[in-house]
Amino acid sequence: MSVRRVARVLIDSPLPQLDRLFDYAIPDALATDALPGVRVRVPLRSAGRMVDGYLVELGEPDASDRPLSELDAVVSPVPVLPARLYALARRAADRAAGSAGDILRLAIARRMVRAEKAWIAADPPATPEVAAESAAWAASVLAEYPGFTAALADGERLAVDAPPSPAVHDGAAVGAWAVLLAAAAVHVLASGRSAVIAVPDHRDRAQLEAVLATYVPVGALVRDDAKQSAPARYTAFLRTLAEAPCVVIGNRSTVYAPVAQLGLVALWDDGDPLLAEPLSPGVHARDAALLRQELDGGALVFAGHTRTTDVERLVAVGWVRELPAARRRSPxxxxxxxxxxxxxxxxxxxxxxxxxxxxxxxxxxxxxxxxxxxxxxxxxxxxxxxxxxxxxxxxxxxxxxxxxxxxxxxxxxxxxxxxxxxxxxxxxxxxxxxxxxxxxxxxxxxxxxxxxxxxxxxxxxxxxxxxxxxxxxxxxxxxxxxxxxxxxxxxxxxxxxxxxxxxxxxxxxxxxxxxxxxxxxxxxxxxxxxxxxxxxxxxxxxxxxxxxxAERAPLRMPPTVRVASVDGPRRAVDAALEALRAAVPELDAEAVLGPLAHDETVRALVRFDYGLGPRVTESLRASVVSAAVKGRRPAKGRAPGRANTLKVRVDVPDLDL
Structure with a gap:
């Protein structure tokens, strides 16, 4: 009996029941190109059509006689999904009771054929060399915060109160915060590692870019935001896949930039609502950054003129360290x-x-x-x-x-x-x-x-x-x-x-x-x-x-606890809550608020401690999958329902029924 090579594929689909790896046989004609991380096209038996997906990993050789469909095509030879990015997407999706595919649609830029061909034909990016003058400038800026450079080298998690003052760089007005974060990125790049900085909007990005353009070598500064053209954004994404370190700046999805040697993840003004992801599964850039730093190492910096209660909770439990300036300044x-x-x-x-x-x-x-x-x-x-x-x-x-x-x-x-x-x-x-x-x-x-x-x-x-x-x-x-x-x-x-x-x-x-x-x-x-x-x-x-x-803790208000909203028909919501109580008996009687009528559906809120998070999200995700499968197979004589009748959102910021 011949031994078959097996490709484990994540199908690009919004259906929650398809959020897992499927095994496919690799035909001999595709054996050379079917490598981990590439885009592929595969048959989906239940739908009777071809769908796109990502080859996540090569499975163990299979000598059994179980029937396996074969890969239909390798769409592109470029491995756009490295193992580190899939691990982050999977972890973020599980924490939010969502799908890894939804995370990857935010993280991976849409493929542009001409840009991809130009990238393949070009030489790989060279390792950037930061000028001695630039490194000295960065060290002088970071010296205002004693221990900053050592914390970056040790991969610490920091909460930094940015200088509350304007600055001028090459005749242009910028915030002093942009100078500070740019200096941290230059320092990390000079050590041979990459930096990823996420900011709320294009105005913040422009300030940061204006400073970094002076000190970062050409080709090592990567801009990633929705205002770019599709080819430019895909080219920028391909640059982040290279082994040569770089500095990536952009909006909330930038925290997923798959740089190879991560030395710093930084968020500016994490309380800005623009850093909250509106698309499913709604993972806030702050939470994605925490997961990223935990998986890939490097330093994590939350900087702002104010301190959110979310970051202050992390400081209180010792997960994030507060780093004060040598000289306190205030307006x-x-x-x-x-x-x-x-x-x-x-x-x-x-x-x-x-x-x-x-x-x-x-x-x-x-x-x-x-x-x-x-x-x-x-x-x-x-x-x-x-x-x-x-x-x-x-x-x-x-x-x-x-x-x-x-x-x-x-x-x-x-x-x-x-x-x-x-x-x-x-x-x-x-x-x-x-x-x-x-x-x-x-x-x-x-x-x-x-x-x-x-x-x-x-x-x-x-x-x-x-x-x-x-x-x-x-x-x-x-x-x-x-x-x-x-x-x-x-x-x-x-x-x-x-x-x-x-x-x-x-x-x-x-x-x-x-x-x-x-x-x-x-x-x-x-x-x-x-x-x-x-x-x-x-x-x-x-x-x-x-x-x-301190005032929210006795009332069990976020972020002292995590809160998940469960929306859908009353029967589906009641079933999800019943399954949740069975899976997590530690939930007290006041953990669930509702359900109450909300438009044509009902909504319930579930409050739970951080330690119960994995079990709560696993149970809620199972209920979403179950509701989706039932919606595709209606009872005899009834019209088909929607593919997904139950919606779950984790880490909602307020108790809004």
């Missing part, structure tokens, strides 16, 4: 409130107004507001009832003073609106957006340049001339030399949001804006008191995170 924060004799409704107190007037004599002033637009919220002028669209019930807003209100949902004009409570036909502006604030400040400071920066008016950088910059949170442009004053408005309104983490979010928004101020420039937080305001004023964000953790 000059002023808690501004209305003075005696001023109207309590004054949006800009006299102290902040005076600070802006004084600062405009020498440079730009930043004014942060909560919302874009002119009047984001309208109410009835008589009874203050929110103004809603008569057609769809959406909120009405005004594009400018005197304009006919329109619906933010359906876009219809409210020409003949009448209040359903009091029948009044008059509106009142209940809030001021960025454009209305710009109009008001423009009248208060005649002759001053006014710049609006929000989603509809993106501005990334301004010069150092006097100007009033009105920006929504997160859209603040960089200013050369820093802002001469920063005024944070609408803070009380931001804190009213119905969100467990709104205090963390507000502190992050305000801290990031304060870090744009020039050294010694005043930062006025208007109309806010309490723990969040004190944390900003004293620049003790880690202390605020510790307090939040």
């Amino acid at each position: 000059r924060v002023v808690l501004s409130a209305t003075r005696e004799g001023e109207s309590r409704g004054a949006r800009v107190p006299s102290s902040a107004f005076a600070a802006a007037r004084e600062a405009l004599a020498s440079g730009p002033v930043l004014v942060q507001v909560a919302r874009p637009g002119y009047a984001p919220v309208l109410v009835c002028a008589e009874c203050r009832h929110p103004a809603r669209c008569a057609h769809c019930g959406g909120p009405l807003h005004a594009a400018r003073q005197g304009a006919v209100p329109t619906c933010t949902w359906c876009g219809r004009s409210a020409n003949s609106w009448a209040c359903p409570d009091c029948s009044s036909t008059r509106f009142r502006m209940a809030s001021s957006g960025s454009e209305r604030t710009a109009d008001e400040l423009g009248r208060a400071f005649p002759g001053t340049r006014v710049i609006v920066a929000d989603g509809d008016h993106p501005v990334t950088e301004i010069d150092g001339r006097p100007a009033l910059v009105v920006s929504t949170r997160g859209a603040e442009p960089l200013a050369v030399g820093g802002y001469r004053a920063v005024i944070l408005l609408d803070g009380d309104r931001m804190l009213l949001a119905d969100d467990l983490r709104i205090g963390e979010s507000c502190l992050r928004w305000w801290s990031n804006a304060a870090a744009l101020a020039a050294p010694g420039a005043p930062v006025h937080l208007v109309g806010v008191t309490g723990p969040v305001a004190r944390a900003l004023a004293t620049w003790t964000q880690p202390g605020y995170a510790r307090t939040e953790l």
